[in-house]
Amino acid sequence: MARQALVAARAQARERGAAAQQRKQARRGGLRSGARSDGRDPLPLGAAINRLITERGWETPAAVGGVMGRWPQIVGGDVAQHCEPDHFDEESRVLTVNCDSTAWATQLRLLAPQLVARLNHDLGHGTVKLITVRGPGGPVRRYGGLRAPGSTGPGDTYG
Incomplete structure (x- = not known):
């Protein structure tokens, strides 16, 4: 008789536990993290970043950003010392x-079609269509030997 009472008590406890579990799942929307993974489980950092890049459509900017970081390996050490990607x-x-001299700007303009092909091979066809090369900026143009502080040049005296 004690054994039957114990079996009945266990069955009632199981039923109460199952009902409580169902109520809990209903409150959480039916999702629970268990033996199998779902969308709420933690991810390694690399996988989380890759998922974010894919969801937001940032594949091309991320790939080009990687190229800017690997510029010396792509173009070579000599060119990388004198030319750097701007944007x-x-x-x-x-x-x-941007290049630090006009000679290197000319050299890079001649190498531009080969660099576009190499970048598109690395990043995917059509990622880079054109490379614009800028040489060094000229010095600030100053007129006359003496300048008054705050003046904007010869035009500032004519009203």
Whole structure:
């Protein structure tokens, strides 16, 4: 008789536990993290970043950003010492590169078609359409030997 009472008590406890579990799942929307993974489980950092990049559509900017970080490996050490990528316009797919001398700017303009091919091979076809090369900026133009502080040049005296 004691054994039957124990079996009945266990069955009632199981039923109460199952009902409580169902209520709990209903409150949480039916989702629970268990033996199998779902969308709420933690991810490794790399996988979380890759998922974010894919969800937001940032594949091209992320790939081009990687190119800017690997610029010396892509173009070579000599060119990388004198030329550095400035920015990438995603709409027109133009990479702008600044050079420290006009000779290196000319050299890079001659190498631009090969660099575009190499970048597109690395990033995917059509990622970069054009490389714009800019040389060094000229010195600030000053007129006359003496300048008054705050003047804007010869035009500031004529009203």
